[in-house]
Amino acid sequence: MMKGILAGIMAIWATTSVAEDMRMAVTTSFDSSGLAEVLLPAIKEDLDIDLQLLVVGTGQALRLGEAGDVDAVLVHSRPAEEAFVAAGHGTHRREIMYNDFVLIGPASDPADIANAASAADALQRIAAAEAPFVSRGDDSGTHKAELGVWATAGLDAAGFDGWYRPVGAGMGQALNTAAGMDAYILSDRASWLNFANKADLALLYSGDPVLFNQYAYLPVDPSKNANVRNDLAMALETWLVSPRAAALINDYTINGETLFVFNAKAE
Amino acid sequence: MVDILDGLIAAFWLVVTFDAELWEISLRSLRVTLTALVIASAIAIPLGTFLAVQRFRYRRFVISMINALMGLPPVVVGLVVYILLSRSGPFGVLNLLFTPTAMIIAQVIIITPVIASIAHQSMRELWAEYHDLLISLNTSKRQRIMTLIWDGRRNLLTAALAGFGRAIGEVGAIMIVGGNIDNVTRVLTTAIALETGKGDFALALGLGFVLIGLAIFVNLAIHTLSQTEREGRW
Amino acid sequence: MTQMFPLTLNKVLVRRRGKVVIGPTDLVLDAGGPTIIIGPNGAGKTTLLRVMHGIERVTSGTVTWHHDDPAQHAFVFQSPIVLRRSAADNLAYPLRLLGRPKAEIAQAVDHWLDRIGLTERAGNPATRLSGGERQKLAIARALIRKPQVLFLDEPCANLDGHTTRDIEALLQETSAAGTRLVMSTHDMGQARRLAHELIFVLHGKVHDVSNAEAAFARPQTEELAAFLRGDIVT
Numbered sequence A: 001m002m003k004g005i006l007a008g009i010m011a012i013w014a015t016t017s018v019a020e021d022m023r024m025a026v027t028t029s030f031d032s033s034g035l036a037e038v039l040l041p042a043i044k045e046d047l048d049i050d051l052q053l054l055v056v057g058t059g060q061a062l063r064l065g066e067a068g069d070v071d072a073v074l075v076h077s078r079p080a081e082e083a084f085v086a087a088g089h090g091t092h093r094r095e096i097m098y099n100d101f102v103l104i105g106p107a108s109d110p111a112d113i114a115n116a117a118s119a120a121d122a123l124q125r126i127a128a129a130e131a132p133f134v135s136r137g138d139d140s141g142t143h144k145a146e147l148g149v150w151a152t153a154g155l156d157a158a159g160f161d162g163w164y165r166p167v168g169a170g171m172g173q174a175l176n177t178a179a180g181m182d183a184y185i186l187s188d189r190a191s192w193l194n195f196a197n198k199a200d201l202a203l204l205y206s207g208d209p210v211l212f213n214q215y216a217y218l219p220v221d222p223s224k225n226a227n228v229r230n231d232l233a234m235a236l237e238t239w240l241v242s243p244r245a246a247a248l249i250n251d252y253t254i255n256g257e258t259l260f261v262f263n264a265k266a267e
Numbered sequence B: 001m002v003d004i005l006d007g008l009i010a011a012f013w014l015v016v017t018f019d020a021e022l023w024e025i026s027l028r029s030l031r032v033t034l035t036a037l038v039i040a041s042a043i044a045i046p047l048g049t050f051l052a053v054q055r056f057r058y059r060r061f062v063i064s065m066i067n068a069l070m071g072l073p074p075v076v077v078g079l080v081v082y083i084l085l086s087r088s089g090p091f092g093v094l095n096l097l098f099t100p101t102a103m104i105i106a107q108v109i110i111i112t113p114v115i116a117s118i119a120h121q122s123m124r125e126l127w128a129e130y131h132d133l134l135i136s137l138n139t140s141k142r143q144r145i146m147t148l149i150w151d152g153r154r155n156l157l158t159a160a161l162a163g164f165g166r167a168i169g170e171v172g173a174i175m176i177v178g179g180n181i182d183n184v185t186r187v188l189t190t191a192i193a194l195e196t197g198k199g200d201f202a203l204a205l206g207l208g209f210v211l212i213g214l215a216i217f218v219n220l221a222i223h224t225l226s227q228t229e230r231e232g233r234w
Numbered sequence C: 001m002t003q004m005f006p007l008t009l010n011k012v013l014v015r016r017r018g019k020v021v022i023g024p025t026d027l028v029l030d031a032g033g034p035t036i037i038i039g040p041n042g043a044g045k046t047t048l049l050r051v052m053h054g055i056e057r058v059t060s061g062t063v064t065w066h067h068d069d070p071a072q073h074a075f076v077f078q079s080p081i082v083l084r085r086s087a088a089d090n091l092a093y094p095l096r097l098l099g100r101p102k103a104e105i106a107q108a109v110d111h112w113l114d115r116i117g118l119t120e121r122a123g124n125p126a127t128r129l130s131g132g133e134r135q136k137l138a139i140a141r142a143l144i145r146k147p148q149v150l151f152l153d154e155p156c157a158n159l160d161g162h163t164t165r166d167i168e169a170l171l172q173e174t175s176a177a178g179t180r181l182v183m184s185t186h187d188m189g190q191a192r193r194l195a196h197e198l199i200f201v202l203h204g205k206v207h208d209v210s211n212a213e214a215a216f217a218r219p220q221t222e223e224l225a226a227f228l229r230g231d232i233v234t
Helices: A002-016 A028-032 A036-047 A058-066 A078-086 A119-129 A141-152 A171-181 A189-194 A230-240 A243-250 B002-016 B020-053 B059-069 B074-085 B100-136 B141-151 B153-168 B172-178 B188-197 B201-226 C045-053 C087-097 C102-115 C131-143 C161-176 C188-194 C212-217 C222-229
Strands: A020-027 A049-056 A072-075 A094-106 A133-135 A164-166 A184-188 A201-205 A212-219 C007-016 C019-029 C035-038 C060-065 C073-076 C149-153 C180-184 C197-202 C205-211
Touching (some): A020 A058, A028 A189, A036 A049, A036 A243, A049 A058, A049 A230, A058 A072, A058 A078, A094 A189, A119 A201, A133 A171, A141 A184, A171 A189, A171 A201, A171 B188, B020 B059, B020 B141, B020 B153, B074 B100, B100 B153, B100 C073, B172 B188, B188 B201, C019 C045, C019 C060, C019 C205, C035 C045, C035 C188, C045 C073, C073 C131, C087 C131, C161 C180, C188 C212, C197 C222, C205 C212, C205 C222
Parallel strands (some): A020 A072, C035 C180, C073 C149, C149 C180
Antiparallel strands (some): A072 A212, A094 A184, A094 A201, C007 C060
């Protein structure tokens, strides 16, 4: 009896609802790139899915997935992603695309990183000059990437003094802070290009492969609870690795600059 | 200073061009906050009045608790509501997380103590004024509370508007439980936080001025509708 | 109508913050003409009236009506308590509490507004009326339930001669119509004009209960004689 009523309600609901809602946690850097504004309408058109984005840091995105509050996550921090899958929170990890990180700093470039030989060299110059450096300091994917580059430079960020300033904020907030104090900062290229409050800051160094930033898609394990829409997550994955998505991603530019490189492998 | 001017200009254009997204976000802000306000008032006003009229053993403790809860950090409220409403939390089956309902719940928790506390303050004064008369007329508890609420409605309106002010400008809690999802849970304050993050200070400020304008509009509208400022009328 | 009298106070003691305000004292009030309570300031006149009306808790002893009906005795306070409502709504209030029909309430309100000369200002906020008008309103509001007993605590203190005369006329009329008046005053002229029975209170105790005419002519005790002469009695 109850099942019949429920089925009736579900049937009414299904017929009255236009599109299905799916929730995906994404990083601030992905959202501020503006790519979502291109992808979301196409997803709606092709799959009839209203994709709701929760824009948070990588750490919080993975926590949302862990709690089963989202159906999938799209983040960029490989070790954390692999741990997420290993712990059984996600079914698998699928690489979709990459963009890159860039080093931003005051146009006067007191540490002279514009002429650095590598990303590691650039950071060593900043450390040697003790020039102000703003770090996200929020355990986000970008923050983890920054710490990784310090490590390749043979330096440990934990040991720095006053000139190294972890602000514990999102990309935009951290850029605002760097603009305010004329500091160096590691940013993803998209956030930088879309950032409106550049003040005296300029892009000083980019291109080293260690600065490449791989985005991966992780569907949340549907066994967490009945509300996780794994069917939609799988449909979205199929779409994200399709030629249609590839074209949209590769053709996306800001001020004529390409931001993302599609690199999903066929299964 | 230039940014503030830009913000005013941005606000002006947003409003005069009838920006569709702005309207949607503003209406959602209003809907969420007014709903939370009605629910919180329905709890807080009788509670504050009851605490003014009734003596009981833990009364002082309850009043202190309410006053302390006024200072609840919204982020903490948001986090607690998030944990409760999370699909892995005790109320996960309701599937309310990242919906306007979740934002309403968080705002109710934040503003109920504010309204209750201010309501209690003014009801206490009114009760001191009315005490002897209402006792003399042999009124029931219910009649006393109803009389105080009716005759103190001007002060209660002020209490409710204080709650409204706190709710409409709140960002910490609703960001966590609403998720700032475009077209679903994005409201003025979370949109301001978003634009600030993008470094678009002019748009962020523009939205801020729209928010201030909205708050002023609601205050004036409520005062006008209830005719509380008309001289010589109760 | 059930007879409420006699009202008996048996060994009544009221202690407030460790200090004895009343008694222990005994008193029996029977049906009859107006009773006026006199005595020096601080003797306990107000508390005695409040004890009789039942709005002041006694520390020990008993206050017993032959048959008590709280709706049948009303109280007028020294400084009038008016509700923050219109004059008409103040008058309607005691009847609304009893759930009387609308037509009956409207008729009674019109009658009393006319009787106290406030028909023109029926819709005005009662709090904006003059002191004398507020006191008349408070008396009318006390009488609107047609109580068998009316307690008044120095109702004409701070009022001018015209208003005092109006109120005394109203009280005499009320008494003649069968309502038992029990009133305190420090105005000996008023006591002479109104009293049928005189109660002299001293040091929280009922010192003398006597026929007013006899008491003014030949006071039975030294203290009452001294008080009526205008000496300071301590």
